[in-house]
Amino acid sequence: MDKPFDKYLRPAIGTTHQRYALLVGQGVCWIAVVVTAIETNPSRHATYLACLAVFGQCLFALSLWLSDRRSQAEQARQIAGRVNAILDKRGTPTTRSTGNLFLDESLARAEQTISALRVSSSNRYIEPIGFGDSVEIDLRGHLQNAMTKSGMYDPTSALDGLADDSIVVGEKSTSDMVNRLDPRTLHWIESSPAEQLFLGWSLKQLRDKSFLEIIHPDDRDLAREQLRTALAKGEAHGLIYRVKNSRGESKAIQVNVGVRTGPNRSGVTHLRCHITDVTAKVRASRELRRRTRELTLVNQQLRAANRELEELKDRYSDLYQNAPALYFSLDAEGRISECNNTLLSSLGYRRDELIGKSYAELLPPDHRPNFRERFAEYRKEGQVEVEGLWIKANGEVINVFVTGTAVLKPDGTILRSRSVAQDVTARHALEAAFRDKNQRLGVANAELSRKIKELDEFSHVVSHDLKEPLRTLTSFSDFLISDYGDRLDSVGKEYVQYIVEASRRMRTLIEDLLELSRAGKVTADLRCVKLDKVLGVVKADLGELVRSTGAEIEIEVALPEVWGDRDRLVQLFMNLVSNGLKYNRDKAPKVSVREVPSTLAGMVTIVVQDNGIGIDPQFHSRVFQLFRRLHTREEYEGTGAGLAICQKIVQAHGGNLWVESELNHGSKFFVQLSRPQDGRES
Amino acid sequence: MSEEFHILLVEDSPTDVKILERALREAGVHHRLTVIHDGSHALEFLANVRDSETFDQEVPDLILLDLNLPGLDGGQVLAGIKSDVYLRSIPVVVLTTSRREDDVAMMYATGANTFIEKPSEYPRYCDLVATLELYWREVAVPPPRRRPKS
Numbered sequence: 001m002d003k004p005f006d007k008y009l010r011p012a013i014g015t016t017h018q019r020y021a022l023l024v025g026q027g028v029c030w031i032a033v034v035v036t037a038i039e040t041n042p043s044r045h046a047t048y049l050a051c052l053a054v055f056g057q058c059l060f061a062l063s064l065w066l067s068d069r070r071s072q073a074e075q076a077r078q079i080a081g082r083v084n085a086i087l088d089k090r091g092t093p094t095t096r097s098t099g100n101l102f103l104d105e106s107l108a109r110a111e112q113t114i115s116a117l118r119v120s121s122s123n124r125y126i127e128p129i130g131f132g133d134s135v136e137i138d139l140r141g142h143l144q145n146a147m148t149k150s151g152m153y154d155p156t157s158a159l160d161g162l163a164d165d166s167i168v169v170g171e172k173s174t175s176d177m178v179n180r181l182d183p184r185t186l187h188w189i190e191s192s193p194a195e196q197l198f199l200g201w202s203l204k205q206l207r208d209k210s211f212l213e214i215i216h217p218d219d220r221d222l223a224r225e226q227l228r229t230a231l232a233k234g235e236a237h238g239l240i241y242r243v244k245n246s247r248g249e250s251k252a253i254q255v256n257v258g259v260r261t262g263p264n265r266s267g268v269t270h271l272r273c274h275i276t277d278v279t280a281k282v283r284a285s286r287e288l289r290r291r292t293r294e295l296t297l298v299n300q301q302l303r304a305a306n307r308e309l310e311e312l313k314d315r316y317s318d319l320y321q322n323a324p325a326l327y328f329s330l331d332a333e334g335r336i337s338e339c340n341n342t343l344l345s346s347l348g349y350r351r352d353e354l355i356g357k358s359y360a361e362l363l364p365p366d367h368r369p370n371f372r373e374r375f376a377e378y379r380k381e382g383q384v385e386v387e388g389l390w391i392k393a394n395g396e397v398i399n400v401f402v403t404g405t406a407v408l409k410p411d412g413t414i415l416r417s418r419s420v421a422q423d424v425t426a427r428h429a430l431e432a433a434f435r436d437k438n439q440r441l442g443v444a445n446a447e448l449s450r451k452i453k454e455l456d457e458f459s460h461v462v463s464h465d466l467k468e469p470l471r472t473l474t475s476f477s478d479f480l481i482s483d484y485g486d487r488l489d490s491v492g493k494e495y496v497q498y499i500v501e502a503s504r505r506m507r508t509l510i511e512d513l514l515e516l517s518r519a520g521k522v523t524a525d526l527r528c529v530k531l532d533k534v535l536g537v538v539k540a541d542l543g544e545l546v547r548s549t550g551a552e553i554e555i556e557v558a559l560p561e562v563w564g565d566r567d568r569l570v571q572l573f574m575n576l577v578s579n580g581l582k583y584n585r586d587k588a589p590k591v592s593v594r595e596v597p598s599t600l601a602g603m604v605t606i607v608v609q610d611n612g613i614g615i616d617p618q619f620h621s622r623v624f625q626l627f628r629r630l631h632t633r634e635e636y637e638g639t640g641a642g643l644a645i646c647q648k649i650v651q652a653h654g655g656n657l658w659v660e661s662e663l664n665h666g667s668k669f670f671v672q673l674s675r676p677q678d679g680r681e682s
Numbered sequence: 683m684s685e686e687f688h689i690l691l692v693e694d695s696p697t698d699v700k701i702l703e704r705a706l707r708e709a710g711v712h713h714r715l716t717v718i719h720d721g722s723h724a725l726e727f728l729a730n731v732r733d734s735e736t737f738d739q740e741v742p743d744l745i746l747l748d749l750n751l752p753g754l755d756g757g758q759v760l761a762g763i764k765s766d767v768y769l770r771s772i773p774v775v776v777l778t779t780s781r782r783e784d785d786v787a788m789m790y791a792t793g794a795n796t797f798i799e800k801p802s803e804y805p806r807y808c809d810l811v812a813t814l815e816l817y818w819r820e821v822a823v824p825p826p827r828r829r830p831k832s
Contacts, residue, residue: 460782464750464779464780465779467779467800467802468695468697468698468750468779470802471697471698471701471800471802472695472697472698472701474802474803474804475697475701475803475804475807476697476700476701478804479704479804507802511802
């Protein structure tokens with residue numbers, strides 16, 4: 001009966017005071033009814049009804065009073081039970097003090113009350129210690145006090161609301177940071193010890209502070225707004241602010257705000273805030289964001305690097321694939337593991353036709369057996385260089401020069417080869433052609449040398465063999481004249497004269513021929529020749545001629561040294577100087593020999609200048625031809641071999657001979673010869 | 683001992699022989715000329731001279747040797763002469779047309795006393811002959827004519 005009563009009726013009836021007032025009022029009403037009945041003397045039925053009503057009313061009042069008392073007892077028991085539980089968990093205050101004098105005092109007083117209650121609660125009825133509510137309030141007040149101080153009390157429960165009064169028990173209660181703030185000033189009213197510890201101020205100090213003061217200046221406006229909103233809405237959850245405690249530490253807190261109103265919803269009494277230190281969490285999330293940013297950045301970089309790598313790969317891939325050489329790799333068994341495009345296109349194979357096949361497939365069939373052996377050698381050496389033949393897809397055989405080096409695994413065994421082949425067919429062909437040509441040249445050369453030698457021999461032999469009959473001719477012609485001259489008439493003598501002259505001419509020709517053939521033969525014994533000495537000999541030899549013609553030979557002092565054959569050089573300058581004197585109509589014939597600057601490096605240029613008859617420019621090349629004369633025998637004797645011989649001598653020395661001349665203005669013959677080579681002595 | 687200057691001429695060309703003879707005559711050289719046209723005959727002749735009793739009288743004072751000989755050539759003749767212990771002392775003048783350096787070197791190496799190129803003109807022949815006589819007869823001290831011991 002009391003359960004539904006408790007549940008439905010009691011709340012409807014209201015507070016205890018209201019209930020008793022109602023009862024009293026009802027009682028008064030019923031008394032008034034009875035008095036009226038007695039006065040008016042109603043019927044027996046009415047009297048009985050009235051008495052019944054009065055009786056019923058008294059029962060009702062009694063039950064109400066009993067249930068109230070029971071519920072009070074129940075509540076007291078509940079409180080007692082909970083308090084007992086707390087105290088059991090905690091231990092009796094007398095044996096365990098919190099260290100806080102005030103708290104201990106409160107707890108002691110609470111304990112007294114509780115023990116009284118405890119004792120009382122074992123009875124069915126409670127001895128009223130005072131007026132029920134006040135007892136409760138007093139008890140609660142003490143308890144709250146005590147438990148708040150100890151941190152055990154969770155004042156989310158309304159002071160008035162008997163409904164959801166929750167006294168938090170256990171560890172959670174000791175570490176939670178909770179407070180009560182004044183709704184207008186936001187000053188602390190109450191603060192849990194954990195919060196006080198966290199903030200570093202005592203409740204006394206906090207009471208002088210506004211909650212906003214601990215908040216970071218940048219967050220304050222937001223906080224103010226949010227708390228105002230909370231006030232309006234009744235609650236707010238998950239508010240996060242940066243705060244600074246008394247120690248100067250910056251922390252981040254998460255606040256859950258609940259608005260508490262007074263009894264009977266009589267306006268806001270305080271804000272209850274449950275605070276959680278989320279510094280770590282905030283830091284963690286900040287860190288996470290930072291890490292995320294970093295990761296994003298790293299990701300971007302990675303992507304960029306990846307792109308570069310791709311490009312690089314493409315570039316190198318292109319370099320490898322399209323290089324102007326035949327690249328390939330063999331695996332440890334001699335199979336082709338990869339090859340580049342150039343190789344494929346050169347040989348005319350598709351990639352699938354070659355990859356995986358043995359290298360021997362590239363060789364002409366008759367060369368294949370050798371491969372095993374060669375490959376074994378390569379495996380031992382780690383490298384190979386070999387010239388051989390390959391067979392193209394179309395059967396054509398080409399010459400290749402193959403080089404390969406082995407790439408080793410960490411354990412020293414061969415992983416694969418780095419090989420390159422070069423098509424040397426063209427080069428081979430070229431080389432073969434070259435060799436062939438060389439050989440032919442050699443043969444031709446030998447032939448030429450032989451012919452030259454033959455020719456020299458011939459001219460030599462002929463000249464010598466001719467000399468003998470020539471001698472006979474000339475000598476006996478002379479004898480004829482001297483011995484039988486008187487027996488010849490003038491005609492006879494004339495005839496003999498012709499014979500003599502002809503013979504002489506023939507002799508000169510033959511001698512010139514001989515000289516010419518000798519002129520080309522420069523001795524192998526070339527050395528440093530002093531031109532001073534050479535010209536000295538020439539001058540001496542021509543001494544007689546000079547005296548008889550009144551000529552002059554002027555040799556420059558300190559002529560240079562040249563590299564050559566001394567005898568031939570004497571012959572050369574003899575010819576040139578004597579020519580200069582011979583082809584000369586001047587009253588004072590003069591030939592001068594001096595050096596002039598040379599245009600060619602390593603060469604010396606000498607000029608033999610005369611004041612003779614000169615040479616018409618149109619004949620400048622002709623004068624050097626063998627036996628080509630510009631004058632009749634009557635004008636000047638000579639076979640016309642002199643300059644040809646000079647030319648031959650100069651050429652044999654690797655030099656040059658040329659003339660500058662005008663008719664009747666003398667001639668300049670330029671001789672260019674090599675300087676002596678370094679380090680050689682004369 | 684004869685006052686004659688005994689010259690042995692080894693020469694195959696008759697005209698050259700005639701020229702030399704004439705030259706000797708015209709140079710006024712008091713001489714005795716032995717002419718042999720053949721190389722092997724020359725060696726034979728010399729061998730005979732060497733072995734004969736009249737070595738002192740027979741041995742030539744000078745040998746004029748042409749190189750262009752039929753059969754045995756001048757070089758071989760020279761070698762033959764110069765390898766013989768008794769004959770090698772006889773002065774040998776190689777008188778020939780060729781002036782080839784190889785020939786010259788070879789002849790001197792084989793032991794020729796002099797190498798002379800035959801003059802192409804007769805007058806010079808006379809000079810040459812006179813010079814030769816002058817040199818080998820007057821200027822140089824000739825080798826003694828000593829008969830080889832048998």
